[in-house]
Amino acid sequence: MLEVSALAAARGDRVLFAGLDFSVPAGGLLQVTGRNGTGKTTLLRVLARLVRPDAGEVRWNNTSVADLGDEFFAELCYLGHAPAIKDDLTARENLAFSAGIAGVAADAAAIDAALAEVGLTGREMLPGRVLSQGQRRRVALAQLYLGQRRLWLLDEPLAALDSEASAAFVERLGAHLHAGGVAVVSTHHEIVPPPPATRHALRLGAGQAPAKPGSDTDFPGGRAAGSQRNG
Amino acid sequence: MAIHWFKYASPASFYGLAGRLAPWFAAAAAVATLVGLYIGLVLAPTDFQQGDSYRIIYIHVPAAWIGMFTYLVMAGWAAAGVVFNTRLSGMMVQALAPTGAMFTFVALWTGAFWGRPTWGAYWVWDARLTSTLILFFLYIGYIALRASIDDPRRADRAGAVLTLVGVVNIPIIYFSVKWWNTLHQGASVKPGSSSMATVMLAGMLVMAFAAWMYTIAVSLVRVRAIIVEREQHSAWVGELLDARAPDDAPGTSGGVAGSKGEKAR
Amino acid sequence: MAVLRRDLLLTLRRPAELMTTLFFFVIVVSLFPLGIGPQPELLREIAPGVLWVAALLASLLALPRLFAADHADGTLEQLALAPQPLSLSVFAKLVAHWLTTGLPLTLLAPLIALQFDLPASATGVLVVSLALGTPIFGAIGAVGAALTLGLRGGGVLTAVLVLPLYIPALIFGAGAVEATLGGLEASGHLSLLAALTVFTLAFAPWAAAAAVRISLD
Numbered sequence: 001m002l003e004v005s006a007l008a009a010a011r012g013d014r015v016l017f018a019g020l021d022f023s024v025p026a027g028g029l030l031q032v033t034g035r036n037g038t039g040k041t042t043l044l045r046v047l048a049r050l051v052r053p054d055a056g057e058v059r060w061n062n063t064s065v066a067d068l069g070d071e072f073f074a075e076l077c078y079l080g081h082a083p084a085i086k087d088d089l090t091a092r093e094n095l096a097f098s099a100g101i102a103g104v105a106a107d108a109a110a111i112d113a114a115l116a117e118v119g120l121t122g123r124e125m126l127p128g129r130v131l132s133q134g135q136r137r138r139v140a141l142a143q144l145y146l147g148q149r150r151l152w153l154l155d156e157p158l159a160a161l162d163s164e165a166s167a168a169f170v171e172r173l174g175a176h177l178h179a180g181g182v183a184v185v186s187t188h189h190e191i192v193p194p195p196p197a198t199r200h201a202l203r204l205g206a207g208q209a210p211a212k213p214g215s216d217t218d219f220p221g222g223r224a225a226g227s228q229r230n231g
Numbered sequence: 232m233a234i235h236w237f238k239y240a241s242p243a244s245f246y247g248l249a250g251r252l253a254p255w256f257a258a259a260a261a262v263a264t265l266v267g268l269y270i271g272l273v274l275a276p277t278d279f280q281q282g283d284s285y286r287i288i289y290i291h292v293p294a295a296w297i298g299m300f301t302y303l304v305m306a307g308w309a310a311a312g313v314v315f316n317t318r319l320s321g322m323m324v325q326a327l328a329p330t331g332a333m334f335t336f337v338a339l340w341t342g343a344f345w346g347r348p349t350w351g352a353y354w355v356w357d358a359r360l361t362s363t364l365i366l367f368f369l370y371i372g373y374i375a376l377r378a379s380i381d382d383p384r385r386a387d388r389a390g391a392v393l394t395l396v397g398v399v400n401i402p403i404i405y406f407s408v409k410w411w412n413t414l415h416q417g418a419s420v421k422p423g424s425s426s427m428a429t430v431m432l433a434g435m436l437v438m439a440f441a442a443w444m445y446t447i448a449v450s451l452v453r454v455r456a457i458i459v460e461r462e463q464h465s466a467w468v469g470e471l472l473d474a475r476a477p478d479d480a481p482g483t484s485g486g487v488a489g490s491k492g493e494k495a496r
Numbered sequence: 497m498a499v500l501r502r503d504l505l506l507t508l509r510r511p512a513e514l515m516t517t518l519f520f521f522v523i524v525v526s527l528f529p530l531g532i533g534p535q536p537e538l539l540r541e542i543a544p545g546v547l548w549v550a551a552l553l554a555s556l557l558a559l560p561r562l563f564a565a566d567h568a569d570g571t572l573e574q575l576a577l578a579p580q581p582l583s584l585s586v587f588a589k590l591v592a593h594w595l596t597t598g599l600p601l602t603l604l605a606p607l608i609a610l611q612f613d614l615p616a617s618a619t620g621v622l623v624v625s626l627a628l629g630t631p632i633f634g635a636i637g638a639v640g641a642a643l644t645l646g647l648r649g650g651g652v653l654t655a656v657l658v659l660p661l662y663i664p665a666l667i668f669g670a671g672a673v674e675a676t677l678g679g680l681e682a683s684g685h686l687s688l689l690a691a692l693t694v695f696t697l698a699f700a701p702w703a704a705a706a707a708v709r710i711s712l713d
Contacts, residue, residue, distance in 0.1 A: 012382055013464055048577060051713050074579040082570025088509035089502075100498025101571075103579045368660040375656050379647045388710045389643045393657060396639055396703050400661050403692065407664035410688075411671060 001026045001182045002047070002151065007056035009042050016042050017204055020056065024184065024200065027177045029193055032186040034204035040186040041081070043204065044153050047184060048078040060151065074103065077149040079157060083140035087129035091120055091139050094128055095146070104147035114142040117172075119165065133160040141169060152176060152183040158191075240317040242458045243467050249451040256448035263441035267293075270434035284348040287341050288431075293439035295338035295363055301331030301446055302366060305373075306398035309391035319454075321387025322461070324394060325377060326454035330446045332370035338363050358412035362405050369397045383461055499575070499585050503592035513561060514596050521554040521601055525608050536613045543612035544622070544673035548666055551601050551626055555633035556655055558597040559641045562589060562634075563708065567645045576712055583705035586642075590634050590701060598630025618676040621686070625669040628689045632665040635700035642707035664692060 001024060008018035016039030024030045032040050045051040047058055049065055049072065058065045065072045085094050092111055099106040106114075115124055118138035128136065137160050144152060152173075158166050166189075173183060174193040185191060193199065271289035278285040305324045312320030342360050343353040354360070373393055380386035462468045507514055528546045529539055566572040575585045605626050609619045640658035644650040672685035 050573060050576060050709075070579045070581070073577050076577060078573070078577050080570050080573055082568070082573075084570040084574050086502075086506060086565075086569065086571070088506055093505070097498055097502040098574065100502070101574055101578050101585075365660050365663060368656075372657040372660065375653055376643060379644070379649060379653055385710060385713060388713070389707065392639070392703055392707050392710065393643060396636075396661070396700075399699070400664070403664045404660070407667040407688075411667045414671065414675075 001028070001061065002030075002184070003059040003062075004047075005057050005059075007043075007046065007058065008054045009039060009046055009051065010054050011039075011042065018055070022200070022202060024182050025198065026180045026182060028182055028198045028200060029173070029177055029191070030184045030200045030202055031191055032184060032202050032204065033188065038205035040204055041155055044078070044155050044184060044186055045080075048076060048153050049073075050078075075150045076153065077102070077144050077147060077151070078153040078155075079140050079144065080155050081159075083136045085128045085131065085136045085139055088127060090125050090127050091115060091131065091135075092124040094139055095142055098140075098143045099146050102143070102147055104143075106146050110146065114146045115139070117145055117168075118142045119168070134162060134165065137161055138165060145172060150181050152181065152185070154183065154185045156187055157185060158187055158189055240315070240319050242319050242322065242462060243465075245319055246455055246458050246471075249455050253448050253451040253455075256444045256451065260441050260444035260448055263437055263444060267434055267437035267441050270430060270437060275430050275434055276428065281349060284345065287345045289434050289438050291338055291341035291345055292435050293442045294334045294341065295359070296439050297442040297446055298331055298335035298338050298363065298366060300443070301327055301334065302369065302394075302401070303398065305331065306394050309394040312387060312391050313395070318384075318387070321384070321391065322454050322457045323450065324373075324387070324390055326450040326457055327446070328370060328373050328377075329453070330449050332367065332374065334442060334446070335363055335367040335370060339367060356412065358409045361408045361412070365404050365408070366401070369401075373397070497588045499588040500592050503589055504595065507561075507592070507596040513558075514600065517554050517558045517597055518600055518604055520557055521550050521604060522608060524550040524553060526611065529611065539612045540614060540677065543609065543614050544618070544670040544677065546612070547605055547609060547622060548626075548629070548670040548673070551605065551630065552633060552662055552666060554601055555597060555630060555637065556658070558593070559634075559637040559654055559658075560651060561597075562593055562638055562641050563645055564641070564650075567711070572645075572708060573712060576709060581705070582708060583701045586638060586704045586708065587697075587701040590631070590638060590697075593634050593638075594631050598626075598634060601630060602626040614673075615677070618673050621676045621682045622673045624686060625672045625682075625689060628686065628693050629665045629669040631693055632696045633662060635696045635704070636661045638704040639700055639707055642704045642711055645708070645711035665689065668692065 003023040005021050007020040009016050020043075022030065032043060034040050042051060046053045049058075060068060060072055060075070084098060086097075089097065092108075092115065095111050095115060096106065096108075099111070112121075112124060115121065118141055120135065120138055120142070123131075123135065128139075131139070137157070141157065144154075157169060161169065170191055170193060173185075173191070176183060177193055191199075267289060271286055275286070277283055305327045308320045308323040308327070311317065312324070339360070342363070346355055346360075347353050373390055376393055377386045377390055380389060459468055459472075463472075525546060528542065532538060532542070563572060566575070576582055578585065602623055605622055606619045609622060614622065637654070637658050640654040640661075641650075643657065644653045647653060668685050668689040672682040672689065675685055676682045
């Protein structure tokens, strides 16, 4: 499904990663770990085509994403650090407009159902400015559940979430993977989705310990941990 | 042919080429300047209306031409950078901008000096002078944008967009300023422009050639500095600097010291 | 379109920003008689230029509203990742921006023109020329605003980048009003201005979209 070959990215003079090869099959989760500043966010942004890689290629369904154009965006949901929540819009409006921008058809009932799923029932009419960080994150996650996108690229999705919401998210992630979806998630916490899903780990940053021994499977693409030069 | 060009589109190989070519262009600029000044200051006759003050056109007109031309060349490199995504293109745009801005400024400055005895004022809102002033603003915009972006690759791409937007607007600006000028002042009188002696034209052309060669020489030298500065962490620059500064210090520290020297221009 | 409705709704929820732009316009225009003197003849003569330059500056000050907030809260990333072309979304933002900046300025202008004793015919041309010219300020300004997203001193830098490019619109627009004042036909100026508006609206959203992608990289 998602394949990456010889990928390299730099920020200014600093090479974040180079010669990165991996592939994530349908139903697979790739968990990206690494210290701050090792390029987790940049990798996700490269995968989402927000950042041009310095070298290498990202392929989706065996086609380079550079050639796919907007078709690729129609299969993708990316959630970055900023949850894209407007202070002056209510939770319901925020979600409705996010769906509208992403081209996801969603009626009022679907919006409320998605908000209910992230535990925001009764808070639909609260403006963004009074929502806590965790509640903002939940609205952003609700967008994920609304559209049936096959590829999830999530940057620290658990940040600011309480343990209950985290557990609900992991469950939902499992369902996504079970349905044949693909997810690349950067996080400091270990995410263990419910069984049939395969889990792969990628640790960015040279000179670090290899991926945690607790990895469920070996890395399919071969070179995962410690594959970077110049880090 | 295409392969040949793309070989030199890599900064590493262009560095050597630029180093070999720059002295030749510098020499051509020096010779053409001497010839041009000889034609302009000695051979060309004194103008019967303006006396010798008109001789500043041997600086003014070539500077205005090259100032304009350099912007077009920048836009050409910017377009090449957008189409082929080559790193060298952005570096060339960056290297050309200061020289283009300098010539535009020289054109304005000498225009003011010429205007004082000719029109009785340092500045008149003549269509050409006004267009040149706006062109100078465009150069300043490019340089200001570059200066405020830290990541050189983002600066290259942002600068390319700005340069291309600017070059699309230049004909519109020129036309609108001319239109504005004719409405407000009537056709502007350009002394000496209608009945220009061949020798005067020859002098201006030779001086324009000199300015052009100077621009190429200077931007080649400047692009070498930019290449070394940007690629100072790459292997080939390290080797180059080690080879050039063997006494400085061995190994990587010599490379860093050398690159600082290169940055100082 | 979702982008258009969202931007309009956001401005309606926070009308103070719009009002600030309009008051800026009024204040700048009112400064000129104070600086130059209240002679009606002189004021009438400078009115086209003053009103146009003031509208231009007010549009310039409104430019950060286009992208800055969306850049800060991540909405711009989502727009860039939407299945529709980014240039289309930028165009929608431009329409919303014009409805909340250019249009109010255009409608306010005849009222301010009273300060300068502008005759009715010239005031009519002023309204038409501003209606045609303010979209140009937004569209070219969008390129500058997008290029300077997230940079130090972004506002001043945007001004340096886009002001030279505003000159043709200023010349044709203020020229149209001036021609009417001088008893001439303004249609030549206005058609050139309209052509410039169409040309700018065709190409600027595309350039602005490219600039947004560069700023997100």
